[in-house]
Amino acid sequence: MIEIEDGVASISLPKPPYTVESLRMGALLLSGRAEAFLDEKRGAFRVELKPAVPMTELELRALAGEFLNECLSCLYRQELIKSAPEVPQALLAQVLEKGFPALPPDPLEQLEPQVRVDRETETEELLKAARKLLP
Amino acid sequence: MSRLTEIDKPPKPALKSVGPHQFRRIGKFVLACDDSGRFAFLSQAEYLGYLKGLKRGTALRDKLAIAGLMSDSFDFDEAARFAAEKSLLSWPGPSTHLLKLGAAGRAMSLATAKRAVDFAFSAPARDVGLELIPERLESEWGLVWFIVQYARRQGEWRKKAVSLTVRVEAALPARMKEFLDGHRVDLRAVVEIAGPPSVAVPGARRVLARVNAPAEAASGWIDALSEAGVESILLEPSGSAKDFLAFYAAALDRMLQLQGRRDMREERGLGFLSGRRWLLPGHDVLSELCYAPDGSIYSGELAASLDEEARDLLKLGELGSRRFDDLAKGPAVRAVLAASLSENQPMCSQCVYRPFCAVAPSENLRSQGTLWGRHPSSERCALHMALLDILFSRLARTESAEALRQWLS
Numbered sequence: 001m002i003e004i005e006d007g008v009a010s011i012s013l014p015k016p017p018y019t020v021e022s023l024r025m026g027a028l029l030l031s032g033r034a035e036a037f038l039d040e041k042r043g044a045f046r047v048e049l050k051p052a053v054p055m056t057e058l059e060l061r062a063l064a065g066e067f068l069n070e071c072l073s074c075l076y077r078q079e080l081i082k083s084a085p086e087v088p089q090a091l092l093a094q095v096l097e098k099g100f101p102a103l104p105p106d107p108l109e110q111l112e113p114q115v116r117v118d119r120e121t122e123t124e125e126l127l128k129a130a131r132k133l134l135p
Numbered sequence: 136m137s138r139l140t141e142i143d144k145p146p147k148p149a150l151k152s153v154g155p156h157q158f159r160r161i162g163k164f165v166l167a168c169d170d171s172g173r174f175a176f177l178s179q180a181e182y183l184g185y186l187k188g189l190k191r192g193t194a195l196r197d198k199l200a201i202a203g204l205m206s207d208s209f210d211f212d213e214a215a216r217f218a219a220e221k222s223l224l225s226w227p228g229p230s231t232h233l234l235k236l237g238a239a240g241r242a243m244s245l246a247t248a249k250r251a252v253d254f255a256f257s258a259p260a261r262d263v264g265l266e267l268i269p270e271r272l273e274s275e276w277g278l279v280w281f282i283v284q285y286a287r288r289q290g291e292w293r294k295k296a297v298s299l300t301v302r303v304e305a306a307l308p309a310r311m312k313e314f315l316d317g318h319r320v321d322l323r324a325v326v327e328i329a330g331p332p333s334v335a336v337p338g339a340r341r342v343l344a345r346v347n348a349p350a351e352a353a354s355g356w357i358d359a360l361s362e363a364g365v366e367s368i369l370l371e372p373s374g375s376a377k378d379f380l381a382f383y384a385a386a387l388d389r390m391l392q393l394q395g396r397r398d399m400r401e402e403r404g405l406g407f408l409s410g411r412r413w414l415l416p417g418h419d420v421l422s423e424l425c426y427a428p429d430g431s432i433y434s435g436e437l438a439a440s441l442d443e444e445a446r447d448l449l450k451l452g453e454l455g456s457r458r459f460d461d462l463a464k465g466p467a468v469r470a471v472l473a474a475s476l477s478e479n480q481p482m483c484s485q486c487v488y489r490p491f492c493a494v495a496p497s498e499n500l501r502s503q504g505t506l507w508g509r510h511p512s513s514e515r516c517a518l519h520m521a522l523l524d525i526l527f528s529r530l531a532r533t534e535s536a537e538a539l540r541q542w543l544s
């Protein structure tokens with residue numbers, strides 16, 4: 001399934017089970033080390049891996065193996081996520097949905113503008129004194 | 136070969152009574168654990184009997200029912216309460232904010248330091264932990280001086296409990312020590328555990344120890360550090376994994392022996408046992424955020440130290456332009472949280488330690504080039520599994536179990 005020619009590894013992969021998403025994850029793993037080119041034909045993908053620096057055939061095969069490993073890991077993970085208990089996914093969705101609510105502004109500062117002014121003045125003085133301690 | 140363990144010729148489980156669980160053989164025990172982290176230790180014969188189906192009224196059945204492992208006498212309320220406490224819904228947000236005061240000779244500006252403190256205080260957690268990581272303390276002292284006082288005032292203004300820590304590698308000049316003591320700032324000493332025991336930073340209550348020493352050296356080091364007042368230690372390997380694990384086991388045993396006289400806890404072990412993944416040291420976003428000298432916000436300290444390309448993947452924004460409530464909208468936070476859910480990891484989903492463990496995505500990225508990691512070949516997963524074996528083997532022994540439980544109280 002892996003062909004090596006002119007310093008490039010070409011891999012043919014059947015469409016199910018491989019998905020564009022799994023190939024993307026594989027390509028991400030190689031970022032910086034190789035460029036990945038994708039061609040899609042009916043029923044199959046063809047991926048070409050071009051290393052950033054020339055590689056021996058053995059190194060290139062290892063690189064392609066790493067790419068395939070990551071694609072398979074991604075496919076397995078997707079299967080698992082589909083069949084995983086829904087509760088953890090739902091909790092994560094809820095946490096992300098809720099976002100990370102920040103603390104609302106201090107009501108004392110809102111009600112009493114002088115409090116904010118005093119605090120800003122105090123902070124400014126601290127900053128001024130700290131500047132003197134820096135080289 | 137898988138690191139997960141097997142049982143010879145297990146009987147077909149009596150599904151009417153056997154609750155959903157994972158198991159692991161640890162020494163002569165079998166650890167059985169449910170999805171939310173309730174567990175029991177059984178002998179191999181007891182475990183096989185459990186699988187076959189236990190008669191009502193037996194002591195073993197009662198013990199397993201309390202641990203939530205019997206499906207026909209399941210306490211749903213208790214299970215729901217237990218699961219909710221450990222789930223992301225109880226997560227208070229990142230509790231440790233790490234400020235790198237300098238990197239590669241470039242120091243943080245005072246304006247950036249102020250923004251970092253403001254950002255940490257805009258988080259909803261009731262407690263704010265700031266850890267300052269100087270590169271060259273002497274020239275960055277003005278930053279420490281400002282952050283400590285400003286954070287203390289912010290704590291008073293916003294009515295939050297603030298814990299302040301400065302990471303140090305050597306003893307401090309008296310004027311600095313006096314200032315930090317006066318402002319209730321803890322020291323976290325970075326210690327190389329290699330030669331004979333020594334206490335390089337007097338007064339440090341926390342230690343980050345990089346271990347490259349044999350097991351025989353462990354007791355001496357723990358004694359020396361605890362006598363010097365160290366209460367909390369994070370042990371990290373810096374030599375061979377095998378030596379580290381032997382050292383860890385011996386150090387843990389010594390800490391448990393000293394418990395009650397000079398208490399010292401190991402931070403990763405404590406994080407595992409709590410079953411709350413946001414207490415695992417160094418876990419991206421869940422337990423920490425890290426601010427670089429240039430004002431970049433990273434998912435954690437390790438993320439901030441990766442090479443540029445990897446770092447960019449885990450950069451969450453810039454202080455000043457990113458607000459805390461925008462964080463969850465960014466793709467990096469979403470990816471980190473999804474990758475932290477061990478339910479989504481093929482190997483973790485079959486591992487008995489899943490409720491206690493998670494490998495930080497930045498660690499996966501560093502060691503395997505992918506946020507998700509490939510756990511069957513991950514050295515971190517292997518390390519976690521071995522550490523959890525050590526901890527759970529101590530939990531199986533009555534004498535050490537009590538001391539370990541006190542860690543959590």
Ligand code: SF4
Nearest residue numbers: 483486489492516520
């Ligand atoms: S990472 Fe932790 S939970 Fe996952 S397989 Fe490894 S030891 Fe088990």
